[in-house]
Amino acid sequence: MPPRLRCAAARGLGCTVNTARIAKHSAVLLLPLAPATVSVSRQYATAAAAVSQLSGFRLPDDYVPPTKPPTARPADTRKSQLLRTYTSLLRSTPLILIFQHNNLTAVEWAAVRRELRLALGSIASEGADSAEIASRAQLQVMRTRILDVALKIVEFHDPSSVAPTTVSALTGDRVQVVYNHDLSKAAYKAVRAATKQPDAPPLPESSAYVQIAPLLVGPLAVLTLPAVSPAHLAAALSVLAPSPPAFPAPSKKKSPGYYDPVAQGGFQKLMLVGGRIEDKVFDLEGVKWVGGIDGGLDALRAQLVYLLQSAGLGLTTALEGASKSLWLTMESRRSVLEEEQSGGKEAEKKESS
Amino acid sequence: MITRFITEVATRFNPFSARAKSARLFLTCLPPSARSSGMNITTQLLPRSSTEPSSLHIKFKDGKEMKVDCEAMGIKSIIEEVDRHSRLLQKAADLSDG
Numbered sequence: 001m002p003p004r005l006r007c008a009a010a011r012g013l014g015c016t017v018n019t020a021r022i023a024k025h026s027a028v029l030l031l032p033l034a035p036a037t038v039s040v041s042r043q044y045a046t047a048a049a050a051v052s053q054l055s056g057f058r059l060p061d062d063y064v065p066p067t068k069p070p071t072a073r074p075a076d077t078r079k080s081q082l083l084r085t086y087t088s089l090l091r092s093t094p095l096i097l098i099f100q101h102n103n104l105t106a107v108e109w110a111a112v113r114r115e116l117r118l119a120l121g122s123i124a125s126e127g128a129d130s131a132e133i134a135s136r137a138q139l140q141v142m143r144t145r146i147l148d149v150a151l152k153i154v155e156f157h158d159p160s161s162v163a164p165t166t167v168s169a170l171t172g173d174r175v176q177v178v179y180n181h182d183l184s185k186a187a188y189k190a191v192r193a194a195t196k197q198p199d200a201p202p203l204p205e206s207s208a209y210v211q212i213a214p215l216l217v218g219p220l221a222v223l224t225l226p227a228v229s230p231a232h233l234a235a236a237l238s239v240l241a242p243s244p245p246a247f248p249a250p251s252k253k254k255s256p257g258y259y260d261p262v263a264q265g266g267f268q269k270l271m272l273v274g275g276r277i278e279d280k281v282f283d284l285e286g287v288k289w290v291g292g293i294d295g296g297l298d299a300l301r302a303q304l305v306y307l308l309q310s311a312g313l314g315l316t317t318a319l320e321g322a323s324k325s326l327w328l329t330m331e332s333r334r335s336v337l338e339e340e341q342s343g344g345k346e347a348e349k350k351e352s353s
Numbered sequence: 354m355i356t357r358f359i360t361e362v363a364t365r366f367n368p369f370s371a372r373a374k375s376a377r378l379f380l381t382c383l384p385p386s387a388r389s390s391g392m393n394i395t396t397q398l399l400p401r402s403s404t405e406p407s408s409l410h411i412k413f414k415d416g417k418e419m420k421v422d423c424e425a426m427g428i429k430s431i432i433e434e435v436d437r438h439s440r441l442l443q444k445a446a447d448l449s450d451g
Contacts, residue, residue: 100368100377103385214371218381261389268388271380271396273368283369283401 057170080183082143086150087182095225095233096276097287099240100218101141101269108266112240113139115258115267116223119239119250123231136226137236141219148216149191150182155209156194157187211281215274228277233291241272241284246292354382354432355439358414358446359392366407366423367399376407378428379421411435415442 064070075081090096104112120134162180169175180186194203203210223240225232234247239258242249250258257263275287282290293300364380366373380396388394399405409421409431417438421431 100380102380102383105385108385211369214369214373217374218377265385265388268394269385271398273377273398274401284398285400 079143079146082146083150083153084182086142086147087153089224090150090154090276093224093226094228094278097223097233097236097240097272098212098215098274098276099139099221099223100271100273101221102219102271104266104269107262108269111257111260111263112266112270115250115255115263116236116239118255118257119235120232123235129227130229130231133225133227133229133232137223137232139221139223141221144216144218144220147220147222148213151209151212151216152191152195153182153187155207157182157190159187162186208276208279208281212274212276221270228290228297230291230293230295230297233287237272237288237291240267240270243288246288355436355443356382356384356387356392358439358442359411359435360414361393361395361410361412363395363397363410364408365397365399365405367401367403367405369401370404370407372424373407375423375426375428375431376409379409379423379431382428382432413438413442 071078076085116137116139117134120137121131123130123134159180162178162184164176164178166174167177193200195209205211223236225236237243238247238249241247252259272284272287274284275282275290277287277290295302362380362383364376366376368377380394383392383394406424409423411419411421413419419435419438421434423431426434
C-alpha cells in the first residue's frame, strides 16, 4: 500500500529521504561552481554586482534543507497559517459571535449553515451592502488555543513599534529589516511580556483579552459578519439562538428546513456564549441589544444628530431668553409710559376744551 | 464517559466566569446522539454580571439525582464521579441482560 500522503508533501518527503540528492546539492552550496554547471536554479541576490560575484551560489528550486523537512499537513491547517488567518480575521472583522459547539455531526453543520445562509439572504434591507454582508458571513470552527494566542497578539503586539534589526544579506552587506509579522519573535515577546511575566502587574479589567479569555474554553465556532449590521445580526440570532419576544425562530411555513430534525439537532448543540463587536466584548444580553438596534448604525447616527441639534436649539433659546425678557419688560414699560403720556395729553385736551 | 444511563442534564453557568469551565466541558462530553436517544439537556446561560455559582444536575435512569459541584471540581473528577454511578447501573444491566 502506498503511503497515505498528499502528492506534494510526499514529493517533499521523498526529497529529504533522498540523501544522495541532498549531498549533491550541499556540495553545490559549498563550492562556488561555474554558472553553466547548474541548469535549473533560483537566485536569491538581486543586485547586479552580487549576481556576478555569487553566480555560483544557487539553490535548486526543489531544494529541501535537511534540518527542515516539509510537513505532511496541508498548508491551510498548519498552526502558523491558522494563527495568521485568525489574527487577520480578528483585525478585519468587526462583529464576531462566539459559539460553543457540542459534538455536531457533519450533516448537522451543513444544515445549520444552510439555514443561516437562507435567513441572512432573505433580509430585505436597503442598499447593495446587504447581499454582500450576507454572502461574506461565515460560521467556522476555530482552534481554541490558537484563537487565544491570536487574540493576545492582536491586542498586545503593535507592529508599528517594532525596531528594525540588522541582518546580513546573502551578498554580505548589512541591511536593516523590520520583522514585525504575527509569527515574529517581536510578537512573541510582546505577548509574553504582557501576559506571562511573573512580576508584571495584572492586566487591567478594561483589556479586551482579559474580558474574552474565560470564553475560550472547549470547542468553539465563530460567526463572522463583515460589518456591524444589526439586521443581519438579528437574523443570525433568530436562527442560531432564538429567544422568542425579540428574536423569534423562523416560522414553519417560511422555512420548513429549520424544523428538520437534523437541523434542530444542530441548533440545540450550538450555544452562544458571547460576542466581540468592534473590539468590545459582549455577553448574550449585549449581543441581543446590538441586534435589537432598529435601522442599524444610520438610525443611531440620525438620533445623535437630532439630539445635538435639539440641544443647540435649547442653548440658543436659553441664551436669548434673558435679553428677550429684558426687551419685553422695557417694551411693556415704554408702552405703559406712552399710554400715560398720551392719557395725560388727552386729559389736558379735555380740560382745555 | 458512560452516558447510557443519564436521562437528564441541567446546567446553569455564567460563561464569563472562569469557574464555568468544567460545566461547559461536561456538555462537550455528551455524545452527538444524546438528545435523539432521549437524554434531556437544558442549558441556562447567566448574564455576565451574575456571581451565581455554576451548577450541574444529572439524573440517572434509576432515579438518582446527582448535584455536581462544578466550581471546585475539574472535568476529569466530574466524569469520574458520574462514571462511578454509571458503572453500578451498567453492572446491574449486564447481570439482568445476561
